[in-house]
Amino acid sequence: MMGKREIGQLSPFDFVVAIIIAELAAIPMEATDEPLWNSILPLVILGLLEVVMSYATLFSRTLRCIVCGRPQVIIKSGQLLRNEMRKARYNLDDLLGQLRDKGIVDVGEVEFAVLETSGKLSVILKSQYRPVTPADLGISTPYEGLPTVLVMDGSVIGENLKEVNLDENWLNEQLRERGLEPKKVLLATLGTDGRLFVNEK
Template identity: 35%
Template structure:
């Protein structure tokens, strides 16, 4: 067999083997791999390259070695899912680096971390002062998790006692110029509605690279031609503007009438509408 053909055959065999191993182990990004899994991955990759290039003449021996590594990794992964003790040994534990704004120097030394590396990790999280941190942990993956002190945390709608509607994931209704029926039916919209919305913006469906509908029913478009600018959806701002105009009209009616009963009605409804505007402004503002 020619050398190049042997490399092709070996490559195909090990592609199948590695595919099976990754399916057994499960999906993980590189950043989520533990140090142990990372080393196993490098070892399996190195062994595969050696066997594929023919540096290891016996193909069977290479297959045995890679399968042994793969089965061992899969077995340890299974044990880690079942046992916290095994997981702590295989993947490691999180290490406290900052507690109540105070750096744990002994833990830094234990993890071979310098103060410069810690400060760099904090800056990557947009934190520039150690005293602002309530708690910081070095995860087994090497990432630094940070909890800011309460006074340094950003405001949320809950802090302001604002009740916002539930937001659902946007549905992609056009991809690569092709209309997708399943996402449209998921959100209860029709092809006719989508075509009408495209006509309003003067866009042909074949010119749309990506189109999505959010939980409020607003359509956003991304065209193949990036030089063409599509205006942002205006339904919600227009609704807010209409509500404000109605409230202003009620105030004008109240000032323009001499009928006390009508005046009281206008004032009462103006106040109710203003309350509704105050509640809906965070939702309707773009």
């Protein structure tokens, strides 16, 4: 109901609702003399309130800022913004710890650091400290894309086979060449370059 969000990305409102729902769900277990309906009705109301609020924040930036807060720039152009850190009650130990977590030990390498509404720190390094990419060297690279999962836990995924214009006969033939059958395969994927990866159970 809350959508595909990790617990670390929940807004304070979502987090509080989740805790209240857990408390309400425990009431009928603790007070067996209370009718179950007395707990179900508040759970349904809270669930609906959560869904309505999450939809409302999708379309209203003002409401989203009130409920979820705003990202705060903690480091700008390589300089610590102490006032922003005070507003967020974010101390230097927190900052250095999150930088180390990203493999950064020198604050001087950071161009921008943004404290997201989830509490995570997004970091953009100065250009001279970023890893070199093929684009920097003027090297063209082939298209990679995502591999298509054909077999998972011994089950053939028919819709994925259709997407790549193949059928089960082709798959069975490829697996027979490896001395396997679908039910003995843990994972089989087809890369965009046409290579079939097979991992048996």
